[in-house]
Amino acid sequence: MERTTIDLWVGIFVALGVAALLGLAMKVGNLTTDDIGEIYSVTANFENIGGLKPRAPVKSAGVVVGRVADITFDPATFEAVVNLSVDKRYHFPKDTFANIYTAGLLGEQYIGLEAGGDEVMLKSGDKITQTQDAVVLEKMISQFLYNKASEEPKETASAAVSASTKSGDDALGSSPLDDMKKPVAP
Amino acid sequence: MIVNSRLHLFCTIGHRFTQRIWRLGAGARLFWLTIISSGESFRRFHLTIREVYFTGVMSLIIIVVSAFFVGMVLALQGYNTLQRYGSSEAIGVLVALALVRELGPVVTALLFAGRAGTAITAEIGLMKATEQLSAMEMMAVSPISRVIAPRFWAGVIAMPILNVLFCMVGILGGYLVAVPLIGVDAGAFWSQMQANVDWRLDILNGVIKSAVFGVACTMIALFEGYDAPPTAEGVSSATTRTVVTSSLAVLGLDFALTSFMISI
Amino acid sequence: MTQNIVGHNLVEIDNLSFGYKGRLLHQGINMVFPRGKVVAIMGGSGSGKTTLLRLIGGQIRPAKGEVRVDGHVVHQQSREGIYQLRRKMGMLFQHGALFTDLSVYENVAFPMREHTDFPETIIHDLVLLKLHAVGLRGAHKLKPAELSGGMARRVALARAIALDPDIVMYDEPFAGLDPISMGVICDLIRTLNDALGTTSIIVSHDVKETFSIADYVYFVANGTVAAEGTPDDLNKSTLPFVHQFVHGEKDGPVPFHYVAGDYKQALLGLEA
Numbered sequence: 011m012e013r014t015t016i017d018l019w020v021g022i023f024v025a026l027g028v029a030a031l032l033g034l035a036m037k038v039g040n041l042t043t044d045d046i047g048e049i050y051s052v053t054a055n056f057e058n059i060g061g062l063k064p065r066a067p068v069k070s071a072g073v074v075v076g077r078v079a080d081i082t083f084d085p086a087t088f089e090a091v092v093n094l095s096v097d098k099r100y101h102f103p104k105d106t107f108a109n110i111y112t113a114g115l116l117g118e119q120y121i122g123l124e125a126g127g128d129e130v131m132l133k134s135g136d137k138i139t140q141t142q143d144a145v146v147l148e149k150m151i152s153q154f155l156y157n158k159a160s161e162e163p164k165e166t167a168s169a170a171v172s173a174s175t176k177s178g179d180d181a182l183g184s185s186p187l188d189d190m191k192k193p194v195a196p
Numbered sequence: 197m198i199v200n201s202r203l204h205l206f207c208t209i210g211h212r213f214t215q216r217i218w219r220l221g222a223g224a225r226l227f228w229l230t231i232i233s234s235g236e237s238f239r240r241f242h243l244t245i246r247e248v249y250f251t252g253v254m255s256l257i258i259i260v261v262s263a264f265f266v267g268m269v270l271a272l273q274g275y276n277t278l279q280r281y282g283s284s285e286a287i288g289v290l291v292a293l294a295l296v297r298e299l300g301p302v303v304t305a306l307l308f309a310g311r312a313g314t315a316i317t318a319e320i321g322l323m324k325a326t327e328q329l330s331a332m333e334m335m336a337v338s339p340i341s342r343v344i345a346p347r348f349w350a351g352v353i354a355m356p357i358l359n360v361l362f363c364m365v366g367i368l369g370g371y372l373v374a375v376p377l378i379g380v381d382a383g384a385f386w387s388q389m390q391a392n393v394d395w396r397l398d399i400l401n402g403v404i405k406s407a408v409f410g411v412a413c414t415m416i417a418l419f420e421g422y423d424a425p426p427t428a429e430g431v432s433s434a435t436t437r438t439v440v441t442s443s444l445a446v447l448g449l450d451f452a453l454t455s456f457m458i459s460i
Numbered sequence: 461m462t463q464n465i466v467g468h469n470l471v472e473i474d475n476l477s478f479g480y481k482g483r484l485l486h487q488g489i490n491m492v493f494p495r496g497k498v499v500a501i502m503g504g505s506g507s508g509k510t511t512l513l514r515l516i517g518g519q520i521r522p523a524k525g526e527v528r529v530d531g532h533v534v535h536q537q538s539r540e541g542i543y544q545l546r547r548k549m550g551m552l553f554q555h556g557a558l559f560t561d562l563s564v565y566e567n568v569a570f571p572m573r574e575h576t577d578f579p580e581t582i583i584h585d586l587v588l589l590k591l592h593a594v595g596l597r598g599a600h601k602l603k604p605a606e607l608s609g610g611m612a613r614r615v616a617l618a619r620a621i622a623l624d625p626d627i628v629m630y631d632e633p634f635a636g637l638d639p640i641s642m643g644v645i646c647d648l649i650r651t652l653n654d655a656l657g658t659t660s661i662i663v664s665h666d667v668k669e670t671f672s673i674a675d676y677v678y679f680v681a682n683g684t685v686a687a688e689g690t691p692d693d694l695n696k697s698t699l700p701f702v703h704q705f706v707h708g709e710k711d712g713p714v715p716f717h718y719v720a721g722d723y724k725q726a727l728l729g730l731e732a
Contacts (some may be wrong), residue, residue, distance in 0.1 A: 016249045017242075023253045027357030030364035034296065034399050065387030077383060118285050118388055322560075331557035331616075334517050336546035337574045 048098040050134035051079060054108045054121075055089040060144025062110055062119045068094050070123040075100045078121060094121065096132075103128035104136070110144035119144060223419040226340075230348050230418070233341035243346040244353070251312040251347070251414075252354030256361070258311050259304060263295075263362040266303060267369025270294055274370075275378050285384035289392040291370030292363075296393060296402045300363040302450050305409035308355060309442035313417035316347055317438040320421025321431035329422075344418050351414025352407060359406035363399075401457045405450065412449055413442045470495045470627060470659045471516060476525035478508070478515060485511060487683040488525070493627075498653050498660040500670045502705070503680035509663040510554075512680075513629045516661070517549060518542040530626070547575060550620030550658075554632040556612040558604040564591070564615050565600040571622040590618040594648060610641025614648065621652060627659045628652070634666040642666075646673055667706055671695070679705065 059081060068076035076096035084091050096102070105126030112119050123138075132138070237244045274290040320343065323329050329339040367389075374380045393399065417438045424434035471493040478486045485508040493499045501509050514520050515527050518534045527534045529545050537545060558567050568587045572578055578586070591597045594614040604612055613633065620628055630649060634642050650673045653660045664670045670677065671691035679687040679694070679702060687694065687702045694702055703709070720726070 016246055019253045020245050020248045023248065023256065023354075024357060026256075027360050030357075030360040031403075033364050034360060035395060063387060063391035065383065065390060067381065067383055067387075074381070074383065077387075113282070113285065118283070118384060319561075326555060326560070327553045327557035328559055330519070331551065331553050331559075333519060334546055334549065334551040335571050335574065336543040337571075338543075342574070 049076065049095040050098055051093055051095050052132050052134070052136045052138055054092050054094060054138040054141050055084070055087065056092060056108075056110065056141050056143050057089055058143040058146060059090045059092060060110060060112075060119055060146055062092065062121070062144060066118060066120050068096060068121045068123060070100070070102070070125065075123065092121070094138075101131045104130045104132055105140060106132065106138055107140045107142070108138045109142040112145060219419075219423065222423060223415065226344070226419050226422060227415055229340050230345050230415070233338060234345045234349065236341045237346040237349050243342070244349050247347045247350030248354050250315070251308075251350050252357060254315075255308060255311045255354070255358060258307055259358050259362050260365050262303065262307060263300075263365035264369040266299060266362075267291060267295065267366030267371075268373045270299070270366070271370035271373035271378070275374065275380070284378070284380055285388055287370070287374045287378075287380055288385035288387075288389035291374070292367055292389045292393050293398060295363045295366040295370075296398045298450070298454075300359050300366065301402050301406040301409055302446060304355065304359045304362045304406060305413055305446040306443055308351075308358065308410075309413045309417070309439055309446070312351065312354070313413050313438045313442050314435045316351075316414065316417040317421040317424070317435045318431060320344075320347075320418060321424035321426075321434050324422065324424060325426035325428070325431060327426075344422065347418060348411075348414050351417075352410045355410025355413070356403050356406045359403060363402065397457075405453050405457075408449060408453060409446050412445045416442045416445060468494055470530060471661070472528045473512070473516075474526050474528065476515065476527060477523045478511060478520070479523055484523070485683055486680075489680070489683075489685055491678055491685065491688075493659055493661055494676075495626075495659050496653075496657055497675040498650065498662065498673055500662040500664060500674035500677045501680060502663075502665060502667070502670060502677055503686075504665065504705070507680045508683065509665075509680055510631050513551065513631055513661065513663055516627075516629065517546060517551065547623065548626040550623070550625035550628045552613065552616050552620045552628065552630045552633055554635060555609075556604070556616035558607075558612055558616055558619070560604050562604075563600070564596065564602050564604065564607070567604065567615060568600075568619045568622055571619065575623060586622070590622055591615070593621070593652065594618045595644070608641075610637050610644065613637070613641070613645060617645070617648060617652070621656065621658075624656060625658060627661065630660065630662045630664070632664055633662060634664055634669045642669055649673055667708070 062078065062081065064078050064080050066078045067074045068078065076094055079093040079095045081093070082091045083089075094108075102123055103126045105128040107124040107126060109122045109124065110119055111122045126140075270291045271287055274287050274294075275284055278284045278286055278290065320329075323343065329343065332339045332342060371382075371385060374385055375382045420434040420438045420441070421431075424430045469492040471491075473489055473491040476486055476489045477484055489512070491499075491501070491512075501512060503509050511520070515522055516529065516534065518527075518537065521535045526536075530548065532541070532545060534542065534545065558564075559570065562570065565587055568590050569583050572583050572586060576583075588597055588600065591600055594617050596611060596614055596618065599607065599611065599615070604615070607615065633645050633649065637645065646669050649660060649662065652658070662670060662674060671694070674691055677689065677691055677694055678685050681701055687697060687699050689697070694706060697703060697706070704711075
């Protein structure tokens with residue numbers, strides 16, 4: 011009679027609670043399904059991935075074409091192996107370039123693909139050989155400080171202020187990025 | 197005359213203070229009695245289920261609706277600030293962490309105190325005023341194990357469930373504002389959230405918090421009802437005290453629990 | 461009647477004193493309640509009649525003296541012991557004290573569900589039997605809020621006798637009832653007492669009804685037993701207090717005015 015309807019409601023209540031807890035749990039784990047349809051996966055090795063996280067977007071020309079599936083560490087080469095799930099609709103040449111970029115100054119990190127000119131396209135399980143690491147802020151700063159320190163003895167004390175601004179521009183504008191533009195040795 | 201009135205004030209404050217201490221002790225005693233006479237609420241679990249219906253299921257609507265709005269407001273406000281730093285994708289993290297760590301347990305407990313706590317106090321107070329508790333005692337049935345304990349455990353069970361629902365609905369509300377309305381990338385919204393919300397440190401700690409709040413809110417409501425003077429006036433002021441005391445207890449406990457959880 | 465034969469008296473109150481916060485409500489009360497009889501405790505409002513019932517039920521402890529139920533001293537019992545004794549008692553509260561969240565049927569079934577392992581079919585039969593005894597079998601589906609005052613009290617009576625207790629205590633069973641309901645309750649108390657062989661203790665201040673069913677009456681005033689006897693004795697009593705109470709006179713040993721200063725002085729504003 012009355013008792014069973016109450017039981018039913020309490021059952022629904024508890025079930026909702028369990029479902030919500032599962033939902034919360036899946037926010038943490040990687041259990042939610044991708045909203046991209048059919049995918050193929052390629053890997054890319056990086057010396058440093060910075061703050062790249064699983065499920066970060068993979069973009070090409072600013073368009074999301076896939077997601078980072080998972081990130082593992084290769085103990086043989088001491089490199090990060092990043093698995094990319096790319097939408098089946100998009101094909102990229104074999105010599106495609108994979109960069110780790112940061113959205114905005116402090117935003118999330120994502121992988122940008124720059125298509126090369128190869129005739130052969132990437133297949134599932136292939137490896138992108140040309141990669142560029144994440145820009146690590148600390149590295150950039152230490153580079154800048156190092157440059158500044160090496161320049162300092164040449165400068166006169168009176169010009170120190172203007173010199174440091176100048177060298178700052180140099181450090182941020184050219185040297186560290188030049189250093190990092192070098193592709194990882196295949 | 198002035199000395200006299202000052203002395204009077206002093207006495208009043210002292211009396212109020214000892215009264216508080218006395219009530220704290222009485223509350224602790226009721227808590228202990230409830231714990232040791234809880235056997236029946238589990239042996240005859242339908243008694244507890246009935247109370248879960250009245251405290252939990254009946255609070256669902258207010259919890260879900262407020263969670264939805266809290267989530268939406270969080271997303272709006274969060275976006276406003278985050279976009280200045282070019283990190284509007286972090287809005288998912290902001291909404292989820294705020295809800296799971298703090299707003300979920302605290303707001304749920306405050307709403308619970310207002311919705312279920314007052315109902316419990318009024319019900320127990322009226323049962324006392326109409327001699328129902330006395331009648332039960334005369335029938336050799338302990339009101340603590342028959343009336344108090346099932347309501348206590350129902351509150352302790354219902355609160356974490358309500359909290360989890362609050363968090364989930366709040367995040368959905370935040371999603372609705374952030375993704376379709378503002379245009380944040382859905383993947384970034386979820387991925388940043390997943391990357392930054394920890395299962396144990398954030399979600400489990402939030403659930404533990406809400407279980408503690410469940411104990412506190414339900415016990416305060418039960419004690420106020422059980423201790424209420426058996427008159428209409430007494431019951432109504434006990435109901436008010438339930439809301440005030442529960443809210444203060446929740447906020448105080450929240451600080452204590454948070455500092456404890458952060459330090460480990 | 462007053463002799464103390466062990467086993468003859470189900471409840472005995474012996475030199476009992478009780479008080480709140482130093483103020484004594486009862487001083488040296490002696491009463492006996494023989495098996496199978498209807499005994500009434502009468503007195504004005506606030507004379508501590510209901511408190512006596514609570515002392516018998518062991519809900520409060522006496523300051524001095526003792527209450528014995530079936531030979532057991534109530535206040536010396538452990539919690540379990542008191543509960544054991546209470547299972548022999550049924551009590552009808554002044555306003556019924558029905559559980560408002562349960563139906564009439566569930567109210568009567570409550571003591572059975574709590575204290576017995578009877579299967580549902582037996583509980584069903586017993587509940588309807590008890591409800592039939594108070595004439596409310598047809599009302600078993602109603603909620604207490606849907607009952608009139610008299611009906612609620614009859615349901616409460618059915619609940620009080622649910623487990624066939626040895627003692628049934630009635631707290632103001634006639635207060636606030638219309639004459640018909642009063643007659644019904646009156647009749648029920650006497651009939652149930654004789655049919656079930658219980659001992660009934662009635663606390664009341666309704667003289668006519670109480671005298672019509674009681675075998676023996678105690679008058680309580682100023683914390684002591686002021687008079688006792690059968691209703692016939694008391695009707696003929698010349699004690700001023702009893703005379704005033706029985707005949708409902710406005711003034712007498714119980715003054716009309718609460719203790720106050722001189723009226724003329726109060727009117728002139730001279731009273732402190």
